[in-house]
Amino acid sequence: MSGTHLKLLCEETFRRLKKVSMELERFLNQVTLSELVKQSGDPEEYEAYYRSYLSDLRHLLVNSENAYEKVGVCLRRARFSEEFAQEVLYNVYHTCINCFYYPKGEVYDENSRMGYTGEDPIVFSKEVTPELRHLTLYLSRTFEQMRNELHYFESDNTIPSNQMISSV
Template sequence: MGNAIVKAQTEQVERFLGNVVNELNTFLNHATISSFLNEEAGGEEEYYEDLFRNLRRLSVYCEEGLEACKIVLQNEPFRKPAAEKALYKIYHQCIEEFYNPKNDVWYEDSRSAYTGKNAIKYRHAVPATLQTMIASLESGFQEIREELEYYETDYRTKMIQSK
């Protein structure tokens, strides 16, 4: 891929991650386990703790990815290998963490592409506020996943060939 394409992708990912970080942190700054328990009668506190743990992890990964994009984009001249490495890492940390969180607190329903419904399904009942927030992020994650899937194979192939 040319420098211009990789730079445009890095800028797109930077905007996306900026939005994700903002939305996740706003949510995390206002939501509590107590508010979840009040909102969802019969909810499981331990499950909610795992949800918050995963949301915080996702927020940190996205903040790190955002910072990496900013650094790569500030460098003159633009360094394509550094950008590709950052995008590869973002794919594996942010995108994969969104769709496959630790402890399997939610999962991706692969059939959702055929049904037109949201892909994220929860293991237990969750409050509507969480469902709404995750649903609002989902289309952006899907778009960026499709955009960065290239790096899953290309970057790894380059690393193997360079050894």
């Protein structure tokens, strides 16, 4: 991959992660667990679900902010380091994109076949509030674009072997 292409990927990833972080932070600063439960009705059915959902969103926010800062460092260096850029983009793929598509609380799943039909690819485990649905689908579109652009970094073979963590 050329250095120019890599730098463009970093710039686009930086821009998208900044938007993701801003949207997540805005949502998390405005919503409370009790509000979400109240809007959905049955507290026994929704309290644990929304607690898990909000926890997953907080993890995603932290991962996105950390990745955003690292991509920023990569772009601000006096001399653009292709090796460092590859490492940073690899980490974006494995911490942010995977964190979104595989939430710990399993509050939603991705049905990639739905994307071919024009429907939203996110399938919620329970009916969610309109604001949460809107945020999740916005994140889905953003992370889908990043996943398509960064698919090269999905494999462990894309970062230098001296950077890989031993599986021992």
